[in-house]
Amino acid sequence: MAIHDILKMGDPRLLRQAQAVLSFDTPELHALVRDMQETMAQVNGAGLAAPQIGVDLQVVIFGTGQVNPRYPDAEPIPETVLINPTITPLGAEEVEDWEGCLSVPGLRGVVPRWQRVRYQGWDVQGQVIEREVSGFHARVVQHECDHLVGKLYPMRVRDFSRFGYTDVLFPGISAVEDD
Ligand code: NI
Numbered sequence: 001m002a003i004h005d006i007l008k009m010g011d012p013r014l015l016r017q018a019q020a021v022l023s024f025d026t027p028e029l030h031a032l033v034r035d036m037q038e039t040m041a042q043v044n045g046a047g048l049a050a051p052q053i054g055v056d057l058q059v060v061i062f063g064t065g066q067v068n069p070r071y072p073d074a075e076p077i078p079e080t081v082l083i084n085p086t087i088t089p090l091g092a093e094e095v096e097d098w099e100g101c102l103s104v105p106g107l108r109g110v111v112p113r114w115q116r117v118r119y120q121g122w123d124v125q126g127q128v129i130e131r132e133v134s135g136f137h138a139r140v141v142q143h144e145c146d147h148l149v150g151k152l153y154p155m156r157v158r159d160f161s162r163f164g165y166t167d168v169l170f171p172g173i174s175a176v177e178d179d
Pocket residue numbers: 100101102103143144147
C-alpha cells in the first residue's frame with residue numbers, strides 16, 4: 001500500500017481516455033483501490049480518479065463518510081468504488097456550484113452540472129452498482145467520471161469571473177483545505 005503523488009493540471013496523463021477494467025476482484029485491482037483510498041484520505045478529498053495518480057484505468061472512488069472537513073455542510077455520500085462507470089442525466093436541469101480538484105490545487109471555480117443523474121458501474125468485486133442521485137452526490141460523481149475522459153473542471157467553467165484562488169475567494173478557508 002502506498003500514498004501516491006497526485007498529478008497536477010498540465011500533466012498529459014490527466015488528458016487521456018482511461019481504459020476499461022477487464023478483470024475484477026484481482027489482487028492488482030484491490031491494491032489500486034487501497035492506494036487510492038489512502039491517497040484520498042491523506043488529503044481529505046471527496047473523490048479521486050485513477051488517472052490522478054497516473055493509472056490509466058476507469059476507476060474512481062468518492063464519498064464523504066462522516067463529515068469531511070473540506071465539505072462540512074454537504075450531505076454525506078457513501079464511500080463508493082466505481083469502475084467502468086456510465087452517467088445518464090435525469091432531466092435537463094443544471095445547477096451551478098463551486099468545485100475544486102486535487103489536481104488543480106489552490107483554485108476554485110463555479111461549474112454547471114446535471115442536477116439529477118443515474119450512474120452505473122461495478123465495484124471492485126464486480127458487483128453492479130446503480131444509483132439515482134442528485135445535488136452534491138451527483139456533482140461529485142460527474143466531476144470524478146470527467147477525469148476518466150480527460151476533462152478537468154476548469155474545462156467546464158463558463159464564467160471565468162467565478163474562477164480564482166481559494167484563499168482570495170474564501171478567505172476563511174484554512175490552508176489545509178486549500179485544494
Ligand atoms: Ni478532480
